Amino acid sequence: MKYIIFDIDGTLTNTTEIDDLCYTQAIAETFGFSDFNTNYGHYENTTDSGILNQLSLERRNRPCTVTEIENFIDCFLHLLERAYEKQAHYFHEIPKAGRIISSLVRNEDLRIGLATGGWKQSALFKLQCAGIDIEGCSAASFAQDAFARRDIIGHTISKMNKRHNTTPDLADIIYVGDGNWDYQATLQLGIKFIGIDNKKLAHLQDITKISDYDELEQHIGLLTLTS
Known part of the structure; x- marks a missing residue:
């Protein structure tokens, strides 16, 4: 898993x-x-x-x-x-984000979570405004859960482990984010990272980036198979 x-x-x-x-x-x-x-x-x-x-x-x-x-x-x-x-x-989805979430939650080999540095109330409001359904996600963590992003991500991982009664290898955990702070958090946790291709990550040349969510499922397979 x-x-x-x-x-x-x-x-x-x-x-x-x-x-x-x-x-x-x-x-x-x-x-x-x-x-x-x-x-x-x-x-x-x-x-x-x-x-x-x-x-x-x-x-x-x-x-x-x-x-x-x-x-x-x-x-x-x-x-x-x-x-x-x-x-x-100002409250649109990143193109195809809602569709990729809907697709991934139906994959029996995957479990989907959320980990954001935003407050729970504001995060859920923005997702609702953008029309993104997160009902199928296993767990979510927010700014209320910790100060540091690595700890917020770790909180989601712990909740997913408890819900599914499993502990996957770190190589089988991928965080998708858009900022250097997201990448640094994954380094601290020892998990994989996929970045949204933008100017905030332009200085990072040796990471996996996507410019379209149609690319995500391919990269998920490549990252996990080569780990």
Whole structure:
């Protein structure tokens, strides 16, 4: 049995731009922070929870409280909902993403999971807006589960292991993502990586990349057969 685990923003949904805009606005509205680095790939943990934690420690010398996080998520989700009402074109799927998920979940030799650095509420909202059905996925983990992306992916793997009562070899676990932080997380975990071909991964020449989801099933077979 093989696991295929997907990131969401930039991988399944074409929502990175609007997500960053609403996330930045929510930070300003909820915490009153200004003049902070909005190039979120430069934070220690490029996840919604990791970024908030780092900003709070740097600005206030303490982590966020549970109530503060809940208020932030409410604000962020409200901003996303308002953006969708006005600019629904920012919430499309990556072409063929929904179709590939539907195809993979029907494969008896595969189990499909999700692991995203976004909050559960915002992630599910974006998937719904993009029309991607994740009902057949085995497990999903979100920013609430950990600060570090490797730990979020690891959380999904653990949930899948428990659900299916199995522990696949690391060579039989593939993470599909669109950022260098995704690739680094897979190196730390010792699992395989398939990247969405974009400028964020352009500097990585020796990794498997896809420019069309029609290529994914072929690469899944090649990666697992040659491991």
